[in-house]
Amino acid sequence: MEDFSEFVGLSRPTVSKYFNDPTSVRKKTRDIIEAALKDSGFRPNIFAVNLNRRRSNILGIIVPDTTDPFYMALTRRIEVIANGSGYLAFVLSSDGDPALEARAIETLRSMNVAGAVIAALGAKSQQDTLHALGQSIPLIYVDSPLDDTSPFVGTDNRQSFKLMVEYLCRSGEPPCYLGMPLVNTNARTREQAYVDAMRQLNKEPVVLPISTGDTWDFERFGFEQTVRFIESGGFPTNTILCANDRIAFGAIAAAYRAGIKVGQTGQGELRIAGHDDHPLSRYACPPITTVAQDYKQIAQGAMDLLFRMIDQDDGNVTAVDASTILLHGEIMLRGSA
Known part of the structure; x- marks a missing residue:
């Protein structure tokens, strides 16, 4: 900045004022600085500038x-x-x-x-x-x-899961719950939200036992867990509520591999719902019923x-x-x- 100030022929405070807010200097001064910038190719180091500030941008x-x-x-x-x-x-x-x-x-x-x-x-x-x-x-x-x-x-997981549980119970068999790996606090809060919603409806919550681990590969996790349940005799209900849509992607893929049709009551052997409204959930086969996060x-x-x-x-x-x-x-x- 010192070298550039000398190059442009203006004081360091004036040049610094321009870089903080170009409109804070007169147009004539601004034109001189911008012409010098073009000629010299100088650009201030934003990280160095911010290190000198009490509060950076x-x-x-x-x-x-x-x-x-x-x-x-x-x-x-x-x-x-x-x-x-x-x-x-x-x-x-x-x-x-x-x-x-x-x-x-x-x-x-x-x-x-x-x-x-x-x-x-x-x-x-x-x-x-x-x-x-x-x-x-x-x-x-x-x-x-x-x-x-x-x-x-x-x-609000309590609100969103209650919304989904009420719909699933109203439209077919009550759902069992396919959780997510313990990668963050959502794993526990969403499971508890499902349990509370089922109990409010006087339904017995069924939380499926899942493998331990902390993988973020949710699609693979949902696929592998669903394959395991299908091969060991199936699910306790024909409705599965997944912790998120990415788990649901894997569950739907596993059902497809096993020849199990997924769809609404009367249209499939298994119902699968998710949460989050993943951008691709509407393009899954079938499209995933879910709760949208804004x-x-x-x-x-x-x-x-x-x-x-x-x-x-x-x-x-x-x-x-x-x-x-x-x-x-x-x-x-x-x-x-």
Whole structure:
């Protein structure tokens, strides 16, 4: 910046003022700087600039899998909101690996980010490290909370699973529950939401015993678990409620391999429902009956809360009240159940 100031023939504060906000300098000065930029090819190092600031204009995002369509849609929406507010969103993936999550956390710390949106790995997450980061910058959790005290924006699993359980019981045999690996807190909260919904309807909940593990390959997991149940005599009911749509993809594929037709009551031997409204769920065969999570509302709610915490931040982030925003899901009735 010093070299460029000398090159353009203006003071360092004037040049710095331009880079912070081009409209803050006179048009004649702006034209001189922009002509010099074109001639010199100079660009400020945004990371170096932010290291010198108490509060940077960089926001961090950590998700378990950047290739998952839900996280892709969520992070894209967060990036759009961040850019519109003058921030640069920086996305990192933990790839379902606690060690990579720890590295991502340290990367955000080293970048002096203004705040972060994180989909944590739950039980395996670097809780102490995240709590320590949360002492210095605002953190908002999405998809699954770190713990009961963490600022969180996500779907109300109790509402959404009650919605689905009521529909399945009303339209056919009560569902058994095919859970997900214990990769985050959703595994337990969704199972409990199913159990509570069944009991409210005076139905006996049937949680299928599944293999232990922490894989994020949900489609393979759902396929292998369904094959195991089919080969050992079948399911206790002809209706399966899966923890998420990716589990349902695998279950439908396993049923197809076994020659079992999946469809609504009277149209198939087995009904399979999911949760999340995965972007490809409407194109499965048959299309999956599911509950939609509104990723746009989740992203907007998370960013609104994050910006509020950033504005309130006086150097002691713990002084900001934690908030929990639970959004209602909407049932999507399709051919699988």
